[in-house]
Amino acid sequence: MDNIYIKLMEQLVRLVRLHETLSNILSEELLCMENLNSEGISECAQSKQTVLAEILLVESKRVSIASELCTYMGLPTTATITELAAVSPPKESNAFLVAQKALTQILKICREKNTANMALAQDALVKIESMKANILGLKNNNAENYNAHGNRNPVIEHGGRLLSERA
Secondary structure: OHHHHHHHHHHHHHHHHHHHHHHHHHHHHHHHHHOOOHHHHHHHHHHHHHHHHHHHHHHHHHHHHHHHHHHHHOOOOOOOHHHHHHHOOHHHHHHHHHHHHHHHHHHHHHHHHHHHHHHHHHHHHHHHHHHHHHHOOOOOOHHHHEOOOOOEOOOOOOOOOOOOOOO
16 A cells, blocks of 8 residues: 555656756746747757656656545545545655645746746747838838828838838
């Protein structure tokens, strides 16, 4: 019986460590985006894929082991770690709750970092689209179309705005 508790704790600890690794990768990814390091961004994306695949594998093992423990304890196989902790011996119960708290905290950090990275990426895309529209002459800037008296100036655009006519 102790063996199954140990197996479950091992999986929980592995999940915490993997999510810590993911958190570090997300931090690195943000730095790469801020420094416009496309090679670094690509490496981070690859690393994230690898870590996420391993997280899925470990989570699958954790669910299987937890289900086995639930069956032995007379709980539904979908019982949570908190529910398992409530009916486990004190030593194991405490370990489960500590692991659950650590996992919850690192998941929150990962979500926050991922949200920040996504916001930066979205902001960059908006800026790129704006620059693209301006370069290709697709941007309609109404401020250029009217003079100081409110009369419409004739605007003839035949292409991009890479060079100013005044330059």
